[in-house]
Amino acid sequence: xxxxxxxxxxxxxxNQHLHSAVTDPVHVAxxxxxxxxxxxATDAHTVTVDGNVGYYxxxxxxxxxxxxxxxxxxxxxxxxxxxxxxxxxxxxxYCAATxxxxxxxxxxxxxxxxxxxxxxxDIVVKGNVGHMSAFMAQKGALVVCGDAGDALGDSIYxxxxxxxxxxxxxxxxxxxxxxxxxxxxxxxxxxxxxxxxTSAADFKRYGSAxxxxxxxxxxxxxx
Amino acid sequence: xxxxSWLRESATFPRPVIRExxxxxxxGIYDIRGFGAKRTVPHFDDLVFLGASMSRYPxxxxxxxxxxxxxxxxxxxxxPITIDIPVTIAGMSFGALSAQAKEALGRGASIMGTxxxxxxxxxxxxxxxQSKYLVYQYLxxxxxxxxxxxxxxxxxxxxxGQGAKPGGGxxxxxxxxxxxxxxxxxxxxxxDQRSACRHPDWTGPDDLEIKIxxxxxITDWQTPIxxxxxxxxxxxxxxxxxKAGADVVVVDGMQGGTAxxxxxxxxxxxxxxxxxxxxxxxxxxxxxxxxxxxxxxxxGIRSGADVAKALALGADAVSIGSAALIALGDNSEDHExxxxxxxxxxxxxxDWQDGRDPAGICTQDDALxxxxxxxxxxxxxxxxxxxxxxxxxxxxxxxxxxxxxxxxPEDLAALTIEAAAMAGVPLAGTSWxxxx
Numbered sequence: 001x002x003x004x005x006x007x008x009x010x011x012x013x014x015n016q017h018l019h020s021a022v023t024d025p026v027h028v029a030x031x032x033x034x035x036x037x038x039x040x041a042t043d044a045h046t047v048t049v050d051g052n053v054g055y056y057x058x059x060x061x062x063x064x065x066x067x068x069x070x071x072x073x074x075x076x077x078x079x080x081x082x083x084x085x086x087x088x089x090x091x092x093x094y095c096a097a098t099x100x101x102x103x104x105x106x107x108x109x110x111x112x113x114x115x116x117x118x119x120x121x122d123i124v125v126k127g128n129v130g131h132m133s134a135f136m137a138q139k140g141a142l143v144v145c146g147d148a149g150d151a152l153g154d155s156i157y158x159x160x161x162x163x164x165x166x167x168x169x170x171x172x173x174x175x176x177x178x179x180x181x182x183x184x185x186x187x188x189x190x191x192x193x194x195x196x197x198t199s200a201a202d203f204k205r206y207g208s209a210x211x212x213x214x215x216x217x218x219x220x221x222x223x
Numbered sequence: 224x225x226x227x228s229w230l231r232e233s234a235t236f237p238r239p240v241i242r243e244x245x246x247x248x249x250x251g252i253y254d255i256r257g258f259g260a261k262r263t264v265p266h267f268d269d270l271v272f273l274g275a276s277m278s279r280y281p282x283x284x285x286x287x288x289x290x291x292x293x294x295x296x297x298x299x300x301x302x303p304i305t306i307d308i309p310v311t312i313a314g315m316s317f318g319a320l321s322a323q324a325k326e327a328l329g330r331g332a333s334i335m336g337t338x339x340x341x342x343x344x345x346x347x348x349x350x351x352x353q354s355k356y357l358v359y360q361y362l363x364x365x366x367x368x369x370x371x372x373x374x375x376x377x378x379x380x381x382x383x384g385q386g387a388k389p390g391g392g393x394x395x396x397x398x399x400x401x402x403x404x405x406x407x408x409x410x411x412x413x414x415d416q417r418s419a420c421r422h423p424d425w426t427g428p429d430d431l432e433i434k435i436x437x438x439x440x441i442t443d444w445q446t447p448i449x450x451x452x453x454x455x456x457x458x459x460x461x462x463x464x465x466k467a468g469a470d471v472v473v474v475d476g477m478q479g480g481t482a483x484x485x486x487x488x489x490x491x492x493x494x495x496x497x498x499x500x501x502x503x504x505x506x507x508x509x510x511x512x513x514x515x516x517x518x519x520x521x522x523g524i525r526s527g528a529d530v531a532k533a534l535a536l537g538a539d540a541v542s543i544g545s546a547a548l549i550a551l552g553d554n555s556e557d558h559e560x561x562x563x564x565x566x567x568x569x570x571x572x573x574d575w576q577d578g579r580d581p582a583g584i585c586t587q588d589d590a591l592x593x594x595x596x597x598x599x600x601x602x603x604x605x606x607x608x609x610x611x612x613x614x615x616x617x618x619x620x621x622x623x624x625x626x627x628x629x630x631x632p633e634d635l636a637a638l639t640i641e642a643a644a645m646a647g648v649p650l651a652g653t654s655w656x657x658x659x
Contacts, residue, residue, distance in 0.1 A: 015440045035433045040370050040441030056424070056437040060370040075424040075437075079368055094424040098365040100409065116423040117365060119409040136419065138409045155417070157410055213414040214397055217252045 003027045006034055014038065018045050018064065033073065038066050041083070058085045061102075074111075077104050080121060093130070096123050099140070105194040112149065115142045118159055124194035134161055135171065143190050145198040153206055161206040162187050164198050175209040243486075254486040255394070257575025257585060259387055259478045259523065259545055264495040266478070266523060267532040269642030270635050271651065274621045282620040289616040290626040293540045295338075295517050296378055296447020296470040299439070303447055303470070304356050304377050306540070307336030308612045309627055310530060312604075313475075313521050313544035314360045314380065314451075316342025318395050318404045318416075319482030319575070320548075321592035322349050323600070324584040327551050329353030330597060331604025335612070340380060340542075343393065343418050345407045346372040353601070358449065361438070363392065363419035366408040370441055378471070379438055380449040381431070383422075383460070386479030386522040389453030389493045392420030394483055398578040401587040428463035435468040449473050454499035454522065455492075461506035465516050473542065474503045476522025480545035482585060483576030496522035496533075498645035504537030505647075513537060514628075527614020534615070535630035536646060543611075550607035551600040552582045 004014040007030035014028060018041040028049040031037055035054040038047045041064035049057070052070040062081040071089035080099040090108035097113070099121030106123070112130035115123050120139040131149035134142050137159035147165035154171020160183060161174075170176075177183075188200050232238065243254065275281035282289060297303035312332045317325050319342060326349040332339040338356035345367015351357055359376030361368070373379065384390060395404075395416045405412040425434045435448055450464040451473035464472045476496025481489065500520050507513040520533045521542035533541045556569045561581035565574065575585035583595035619627045622634045636651040637643035643650040644657035 011440065012444070016443060019443060036437040036440045039437055042370075055430070055433045059437050060373070060441055062370065074430075078424045079365060079370070081369060097424040098368060100369065113423070117419070119365070135423075136417065157414075213411075215252075215394065215415050217250075 001025045001027055003029060005029045006031050006037070011035075011037055015040060018042070018047070031070070035073070038064070041066075044083075052089070061085070071108075072106075077102075077121070080104070090127070091125075095125075096121050099123075101140075103190075103193060109146070115140075115159070118142070122190055124190050124196055126194070126196050126198075128165070131168070132171070134159055134174075137161070141186055141190060143187065143194070143196070143203070145196050153208075155212060156206075156208045158208060160186065162190075162203040163206065164202040164204075167204075167206070170206065173209050173212045174206055177205045177207045179203070179205045255396075255483055255576055256486055256489070256573045257480065257482050257484075258489075258573040259480040260490050262490050264477065265497050265639065265641045265645055266495060267497060267529045269497070269639045270532050270637055270646060270648065272531070272535070272618055272622060272634055273636055275623045279623045281623050282625060284617060284620055287620065288625060289619050291612055291616065293517070293628075295519075295540070296449075298470040298516055299468065300378075300445060300447040300470050301443075302377075302445045304338065306338055306356060308608060309534060309540040309615065310335075310524075310608055310611050311337050311358075311519060311540055311542045312339035312547050313479075313542040314340035314342040314358070314382065315544055315548075316344040316395075316482070317347045317350065317407070318342075318344040318366075318399060318587070319585060321583055321586050321595065322347055322403075323592050323595040323597045324548070324551060325350040326353050326597040327595065327600035327604060328547060329357070330601025331547075331550070331608060332356070334601065334605035335608040337608065338377065341376075343395070344404065345369070346375065347407075349597075351375060353597075360451075363422045364408075364417075365423070366410075366416075366418070373438070374442055374446075376446060378447040378449055379442070380451050380473065381434070381438075381469075382451045383431075383464075384453035384455070384475075385451065385481065386453045386475030386477050386493055386496070387481035388484045388488045389455040390420065391484060391488050391492070393418035393481070396483065396576055396578070399576075399587045404587055428467050431463075432467040439468075447471060449519070451475060453477075453479070454494045454496065457494075457499045457502040458506045461503045461518075462510065465507065465510055465512050469516060471517045471519060471539075472503065472507075473519040473521065474499050475542075476500075476520070478523030479521055480548075481575075495645070496520060496524075497642060500533055500536045500538055501645065501647045507537070514539070527611045527616075528618065530611055530615045531618040531627065531630060532635065534619075534627050535634050536632060536648075539628065546607070547604055548584055550604045551584055552595065552603065553580070553584050555582060558582055 026047045031051040033054045039059040041061040045064040047066045054073040056075040058066045059078045064083040072091045074092040077085040078097045082101040086105040091110045093111040095114045100119040106125045109127035114129040114133040124143040128146035134153045138157040141160045144163045150168045151171035153174030294305045333355040340358040356377045358378040447470040449471040450469040452460040454476045477493035517539040520538040558581035580586040635648040
């Protein structure tokens with residue numbers, strides 16, 4: 001175990017270490033809401049952060065496993081390529097924006113635009129998500145065990161959304177879809193991987209109506 | 224045949240305007256096209272160099288040295304890049320351009336020791352492999368974005384906007400979304416692909432500062448970070464970019480090209496390159512950051528005269544896009560017959576968005592793309608860049624400068640009141656700078 005106390009050690013030293021092939025478990029103390037903690041990890045590092053983190057924690061990681069015992073600021077795990085990020089508290093806006101792989105688990109709530117432009121990541125939020133979540137979501141799955149805010153899945157492409165609670169409103173070109181066997185298996189796998197206890201039977205599935213895939217002037221009122 | 228010589232055309236409704244109204248009435252949709260603004264705007268043509276005279280002596284052409292190298296990104300990055308000429312290749316995406324065209328851009332730029340730039344859609348192996356210096360654009364869509372490519376880049380350019388459409392996103396139409404393009408963008412083949420108009424995970428200059436910090440951490444503070452803005456409010460945008468921590472600021476004027484944008488956007492949003500340069504330099508000088516944060520200017524650069532004038536106004540380098548494509552072979556008379564079939568003509572072709580480019584540049588059609596030989600096209604680009612450099616040196620020597628960066632506003636005069644006011648140089652034959 002290697003400890004980086006960010007109360008006395010710059011974030012730079014932590015990230016430099018995570019860009020090496022030394023994969024001994026890393027403990028981060030006193031994160032103090034600092035930005036860009038544990039970003040750009042290039043190997044199967046295991047990082048535990050005790051406390052709250054600022055912007056872009058775990059951004060662009062590949063293969064790493066990051067657990068944050070606290071809350072996360074905006075842009076958590078943005079453009080993550082693979083690996084796992086687990087936040088025991090809440091996550092601020094843009095959680096997992098444009099992320100291309102891996103699994104993000106939020107035990108609490110995620111704010112607005114969770115999963116914006118997601119490109120292959122899977123996200124499980126055990127609480128609620130804010131408005132415009134999964135905006136322009138391309139690939140991957142967003143599981144919301146609680147409620148979703150307004151305009152869920154606006155302009156969505158091929159991502160799959162599951163919500164157990166209420167949906168304030170669906171965004172443009174997002175519609176409810178049948179929970180077929182393939183989708184159910186995906187949902188059950190993600191619930192199991194994330195440790196979520198909500199029953200798969202409680203979820204509804206949403207996805208793209210694919211009406212905006214080709215520009216058509218007759219859809220102008222939708223844009 | 225009617226004799227039209229005596230017919231009077233309306234200045235308000237000339238034939239292109241009438242045709243556009245008819246087209247709009249027929250289709251119900253605005254015109255989307257490539258290229259840049261076609262309207263006449265104040266430009267570098269409205270400035271002249273004064274040259275040497277009694278008070279200044281010139282340098283001898285072909286004998287006395289006039290340096291052209293430029294170092295970019297030495298503010299914070301530990302590995303700044305030094306290019307041999309003050310002309311770079313602007314960001315243009317694989318998707319908008321064929322792989323052959325991207326390779327040709329890399330080849331031509333590398334021959335001349337300068338940089339080329341990716342675009343929306345990520346980095347292709349062809350481009351990386353042939354580019355001595357490759358700038359990786361960090362765009363709102365983040366198509367193809369990955370940290371491995373980020374670390375392969377020689378510089379990172381955070382794109383806030385571009386001159387053809389400040390405040391606008393983009394749309395790559397389905398006919399250009401081949402299997403390869405779609406795969407790089409994590410989207411289905413053949414659908415229209417929207418490029419977002421703003422970044423998904425930051426808004427405003429305070430967030431940008433944190434975003435830059437993240438990118439520096441990921442690249443171990445080695446890679447220069449540029450911030451590119453469309454010329455809208457250049458004084459304030461440059462100020463904010465510098466305060467956010469940019470190593471280099473790129474300002475793209477309204478004449479800057481695009482692969483696909485609404486005509487109304489291209490022609491009516493943003494300000495010309497000429498006033499944008501001066502405002503950007505004013506901002507850098509006010510911050511005491513001129514020459515510490517480098518300024519790259521783009522938008523309508525065509526000749527060494529344009530390069531020299533931009534540098535004289537305070538830019539560190541310029542960037543070319545449309546002119547580079549023309550050098551590769553775009554709008555060549557060689558394709559006149561095929562342009563005619565598309566309802567246009569060499570010199571007018573601007574449907575870069577629809578994927579049927581006879582020159583094989585703005586297309587993803589394999590047969591069309593195969594027409595462009597990357598080696599020959601790269602050589603053409605290198606030749607053109609060489610001419611730009613020689614012309615710039617010629618003008619600099621005439622002003623007595625041993626480095627192109629020694630050109631200064633005092634070497635210039637304006638031919639119009641508008642240009643004098645915008646560029647902040649005297650109207651020719653006077654000492655009058657309007658607005659001062």
